[in-house]
Amino acid sequence: MLLEVDIEERNRLIGKNLRKYRLLKGMTQDELAEGLCSVSQLSKVENGKTYGNRTLLRQMAQRLGVSVERIEAVDPLLEEMTESLRLAKDATVTNNYPMAIELVREVAVKSREFGYPDLLIEAVLQQCRLLVLMRDYQAAIRLAADSLAEGIAQKKVQEVRLQYELGQAYQMAGNVIAAYDAYTRADESFDSSEEAHDDDVLLPILFNLAQCHFFMRNYRTALRYAEKAELYATRLTKYMFRIRLTYMKAGYLDMLGESEKAEGIYLETLREVKDNKLLFDEALILNSLAMLYKKRREFGQAVTHLRRSIQLLELLQDDQYLCNAYLDGAAIHLEMQEFSTSHEYVDKAFEVGRKMGLNTYREKAKVLHLHGQLKRAQGDFAGYAEDLEQALAILDQHHVLLEAHELAVEMAEAFDEAGDSRALEMYRKATAYHKRSLEFGMRR
Numbered sequence: 001m002l003l004e005v006d007i008e009e010r011n012r013l014i015g016k017n018l019r020k021y022r023l024l025k026g027m028t029q030d031e032l033a034e035g036l037c038s039v040s041q042l043s044k045v046e047n048g049k050t051y052g053n054r055t056l057l058r059q060m061a062q063r064l065g066v067s068v069e070r071i072e073a074v075d076p077l078l079e080e081m082t083e084s085l086r087l088a089k090d091a092t093v094t095n096n097y098p099m100a101i102e103l104v105r106e107v108a109v110k111s112r113e114f115g116y117p118d119l120l121i122e123a124v125l126q127q128c129r130l131l132v133l134m135r136d137y138q139a140a141i142r143l144a145a146d147s148l149a150e151g152i153a154q155k156k157v158q159e160v161r162l163q164y165e166l167g168q169a170y171q172m173a174g175n176v177i178a179a180y181d182a183y184t185r186a187d188e189s190f191d192s193s194e195e196a197h198d199d200d201v202l203l204p205i206l207f208n209l210a211q212c213h214f215f216m217r218n219y220r221t222a223l224r225y226a227e228k229a230e231l232y233a234t235r236l237t238k239y240m241f242r243i244r245l246t247y248m249k250a251g252y253l254d255m256l257g258e259s260e261k262a263e264g265i266y267l268e269t270l271r272e273v274k275d276n277k278l279l280f281d282e283a284l285i286l287n288s289l290a291m292l293y294k295k296r297r298e299f300g301q302a303v304t305h306l307r308r309s310i311q312l313l314e315l316l317q318d319d320q321y322l323c324n325a326y327l328d329g330a331a332i333h334l335e336m337q338e339f340s341t342s343h344e345y346v347d348k349a350f351e352v353g354r355k356m357g358l359n360t361y362r363e364k365a366k367v368l369h370l371h372g373q374l375k376r377a378q379g380d381f382a383g384y385a386e387d388l389e390q391a392l393a394i395l396d397q398h399h400v401l402l403e404a405h406e407l408a409v410e411m412a413e414a415f416d417e418a419g420d421s422r423a424l425e426m427y428r429k430a431t432a433y434h435k436r437s438l439e440f441g442m443r444r
Helices: 002-025 029-033 039-046 054-064 068-072 076-093 097-114 117-133 137-150 156-173 176-192 199-215 219-235 239-255 259-275 279-295 299-316 319-335 339-356 361-377 381-397 401-417 422-443
Strands: none
Touching: 002 039, 002 054, 002 068, 002 076, 002 097, 029 039, 029 054, 054 068, 068 076, 076 097, 076 117, 097 117, 117 137, 117 156, 137 156, 156 176, 156 199, 176 199, 199 219, 199 239, 219 239, 239 259, 239 279, 259 279, 279 299, 279 319, 299 319, 319 339, 319 361, 339 361, 361 381, 361 401, 381 401, 381 422, 401 422
């Protein structure tokens, strides 16, 4: 009796797999059976009512483009799609994004059609990450938002991961407010659901919430999130997260006026990253120290640390951070009234910006701002106004309300000082940005 049950189960399994692969191939029963067997016989095999002999199965498998072992496996499609996702991850590591995106899209289609919800969500999450890497941020936003609206997540933790990917896409697209909202919804899900709790997912959410609050000038809240994330990173032995959160904290302390405490953390962490030969992190800490010394007007220290930071970033060929370092160099030398050197750094930032397409909106706005300040320092007020108006338009487009407010105030005061009639309109803009930022603060 047991043998009969095993044979029946085997026939059912083979029939189910045969039908799956035929449908995936887009073939009718007539097309698959042609020259091999009758349609009636194929139908009986697919329904598990009879057993197709090994020769017939091999011929059908060949026509379907799979191995006969796949037809006989417990769940060959699951195995195949899981392998495709692994291949997609490997392709991502080697920067073969077109191959990776093709693989995950295929898995998403198959898993949706044949009812594999967990694989579907994994394919969607992987696709979101790939779209961000490919800088197609709007497509990533649409995919994550549509998936959340559709409710493809079967578990709360999957919904949280989708919210995180939505936040990542918004953040890279330049909409910090929308990114903050997505990260906050993800964080709130952790607080409201024990089932959603996953420390490995929570850690990057806290990390990015700290960054968002920093961009929104909520330095004390940013510090709180960074400290919380640092505890998780330490507990989970996530060394790179821990080290970066440590020097992020130093930056927030500096903005809160605790310069000496920040300097101590920077210098201690600098020794650690040097001992571990973490050149990228060494470059970022040196850059941060340079700007700390600039605020203290310790320009010798600022220039020394910045030069070393730039040397490392040039070696690493990290264009985005190199662009920022050049701009910081321009700001330091502008304050020192060394206009020629400042201009050289701005030109270098422009060049790096062109190379990477300057899709990073903050760098583009900062380049224009510094370029404009240089023009004003050298007597070109019209050029200054033109550059700052472009910078303001970029900040407005990306909802960077506080920076837009500060820039509008600077322009309004400059116009007022020059007796320019545009001063009144710029003051109105500054007020509007301030009002919008307050409204957002109340919503938070």
